[in-house]
Amino acid sequence: MTETSAPLVAMRGITKRFGGVTALEAVDLDLHAGEVLAIVGDNGAGKSTLIKILTGVLRPTAGSMLLEGQELTMNSHSDAIEHGIDAVYQTLALADHLTPAANMFLGSELTKKLLGLEILDNKRMRSEAERTLRERLGVTLRSMDVPTDSLSGGQRQAIAIARAVYHSDLKVLVMDEPTAALGPRETSRTLKLIETVRDQGLGVIVISHSLDDVFAISDRIQIMRRGRRAGVVKTTESDIASVLGMMVGAASDQAA
Template sequence: MDESKQPVLQMTGISKSFGGLRALIDVSMDLFPNEILAIAGENGAGKSTLIKVLTGIYRADKGEIRVHGKKLNISTRRDSINAGIAAVYQNLGLVDTLTAPANVFLGLEPVKRILGIPFIDNSTMRSRAVAVLRDRVGIELPDIDAPTRNFSGGQRQAVAIARAVIGADLKVLVMDEPLAALGPEETRNTFNLIRAVRQRGTAIILISHNLDHVFQLADRVLVMRGGKHAGVAEVARSSKRDVLGMIVGSDVDVDAMA
């Protein structure tokens, strides 16, 4: 059997309602090693809810999640992180007044003891952050000791990704609309960051409603519509028009939308 054809991640028959609102209806997806899978769909299609089920923020009403074929019970963020799944959200969650190393290790700071008293080990934190940024994210920051508020959008993105990937055994990195607030140059830089993380062996789920971004970055795109799986397309064998048709539904004239 071809090892590369074994999915890293499978979500099967996932349903989730908020009161009477059915946000996810029997959604299934799989993610293969080294793959960048985009999830596209209109606002409210259920994209964020699907990945919040994966990252333990929401609990599915139905369905199962498997990592390397093993069924997992993900009911908290910690369960998801322990399974090798991490997420970067659009707001990045950085503390602007802290340095890059402090942000990368936020809540997980290495500690040293002097006369039995624990101190944050700043030099270890710094050297490990530099190594993670270089080896896992493929970037060198010009000033590692500056507060992250001084950084560009792309550099901040790199710090947020480094924070997500510090776990030794990261299998899946989820990014929810990472490019939404960035200019063209920052977008290109973030493309490179995402490719660097993939190249180092982590599969990626990229939520985006920008089909230009999807077609430049992703291997496949899962389209969601009205809480349902509306189809999957291989980017190399599809047109944006095909995917747009899946996003809006077959009864809409795509040409009239341009």
């Protein structure tokens, strides 16, 4: 189904150089609405650099990007958010001592007028946070009035995703190593969250070193090797051994 529709995101010929280091060389990427695309590859293969370009954090040295068929140029991460592209990182930027609602609205607090003064509307932020977690992600916290560092890794992940889905008309969600710091139960909850968001029609990109997670969650897998796209496979038509083979490349290539 997704193969026939135009891609939500198309990255074309993306090259990124850091001084003398070529992190990416003419990389393409297609992402469709309602799919999870996993990006895999060894350390230094260029995965994070590629998604930093997609999320406006880095500018490509060369190449172009299309969002829903329109040329996409971005100068900052906030440009990406404005276009409906956001990311949730492994090192979740959450303020540990603040409540889930305060974290969700950090830097974009809801306010109300009281006696001519603009004050924080804590009650509404709390109810909006609670509603977003429940309706968009199917997550109910035991209490909304606890510091975020008392929550589990999976719950923290949910808050970070809720923040992304609440604040923009989100079309593309990127997750760099979402399960790296999580135990097995939290990992399966996070994979469930990813499915929930995908089923709402978003395009989701997941970078992961866990091929088990990748095969559990993704619709397609893009394999990166030494800054190039080594292949793209449909998850149901591939297996861990062949993806690993593409990640490390041929023996001659390794010896060179």
